[in-house]
Amino acid sequence: SQTIHQWPATLVQPVGSPLSLECTVEGTSNPNLYWYRQAAGRGLQLLFYSVGIGQISSEVPQNLSASRPQDRQFILSSKKLLLSDSGFYLCAWSTGKGEKLFFGSGTQLSVL
Amino acid sequence: GENVEQHPSTLSVQEGDSAVIKCTYSDSASNYFPWYKQELGKRPQLIIDIRSNVGEKKDQRIAVTLNKTAKHFSLHITETQPEDSAVYFCATPGGGSYIPTFGRGTSLIVHP
Numbered sequence: 440s441q442t443i444h445q446w447p448a449t450l451v452q453p454v455g456s457p458l459s460l461e462c463t464v465e466g467t468s469n470p471n472l473y474w475y476r477q478a479a480g481r482g483l484q485l486l487f488y489s490v491g492i493g494q495i496s497s498e499v500p501q502n503l504s505a506s507r508p509q510d511r512q513f514i515l516s517s518k519k520l521l522l523s524d525s526g527f528y529l530c531a532w533s534t535g536k537g538e539k540l541f542f543g544s545g546t547q548l549s550v551l
Numbered sequence: 552g553e554n555v556e557q558h559p560s561t562l563s564v565q566e567g568d569s570a571v572i573k574c575t576y577s578d579s580a581s582n583y584f585p586w587y588k589q590e591l592g593k594r595p596q597l598i599i600d601i602r603s604n605v606g607e608k609k610d611q612r613i614a615v616t617l618n619k620t621a622k623h624f625s626l627h628i629t630e631t632q633p634e635d636s637a638v639y640f641c642a643t644p645g646g647g648s649y650i651p652t653f654g655r656g657t658s659l660i661v662h663p
Contacts, residue, residue, distance in 0.1 A: 471649050482655040483595070483640065490649065529594060537649025538583045540642075542594040 441466035445530045445543030452550055458503075458517040460546050462530030465511065470532040472513040473540070474505055477527040489513060490535075525550045553578045553645035557654025564631055565662050572657045574641035575623040584617060584624045587640045589656075595640060599626070631661045 445462045452458060464470050474486040485498045487505035495505050502521060506514045513530055530543040554577040564570050574584075585600035601608045601615045601624065608615050614627040628635055641654040 480658075483653045485650065488650055533649070533651075535649065536583075537644040537651055539585060539597055539600065540587075540595075540651055542596070545594050547592075 441532075441541065443530065443532055443541055443543045445546060447546060448544065449547045450549070452520050452548065454522055454550055455519045458515070458520055458524070458548070460515040460528055460530075460548075462513045462515075462543055463511055464513075464532045467511070467532070467534075469510060469535070471535065471537055472507060473531040473533070474513065474515050475529040475531065475542075477529065479526075483529070487515070520550045522550050524548065553581065553643060553648065553652040555641060555643060555652045555654045557641050557657060559657060560655065561658045561660070563660045563662065566631060566633060568631055570628045570631055570635070570659055570661075572626045572639055572641070572659070573623055574625070574654050575621075576643050576645075576652075577622065578643070578645040579619075579622065581622075581643045581645050584615065584641065584643050585651075586613075586615060586626045587642065587653075589638045589640065591637070628659075631659075633661050633663050635659060636661045 442465045472489045475483045476486055489495050489507045492507055503517050528546045531540045533540045557574045582603035585597050587595040588598045589595040599610050599613050599615050601617050612629050617624040638656045638658050640656050642651040644651045
């Protein structure tokens, strides 16, 4: 069966510090991968998606970036965090049709 | 691209009542319509989905109905229980897209 791992679960970082969130998927090949951000009490904002190794599409211009160094690994990064980067970050995967999404357990990021 | 409108944003019911959440979409080629439930601090999880070749699907106390002509689909929860309290999201990948478009979410509160 397929599983998705996301870490860390919580993170407190000072403004201006770097960020690296990692997500890995097991039990499937060539998944579509997504990074979403969710502000408190709000909806799901798509940040990045990837349909293959090295293929990254950005939905929202910002100081975040994403990389997919391996088929089932998706990394979200920032060189310098802003206060507005605080939120709940969710990694997800789907099959090629982009239908059912399976989410990781999320990372609660607080930038202070 | 696809546009999804979800209503209401908040729904408060008494335990045992029914709850209905509605979403409208814009892309007439859309053919897959999932619903996700997100409990506080948790990841969204798929609870039910429907394809365009059927008008209704049931799973115990939850059901989804689809009206392709009017381009809307609804989530129905009967005999609500306190554990149904969560945020519910509708979504659809649109026609030919692998990027799901989510509704803004409905916060369902079930009062004991």
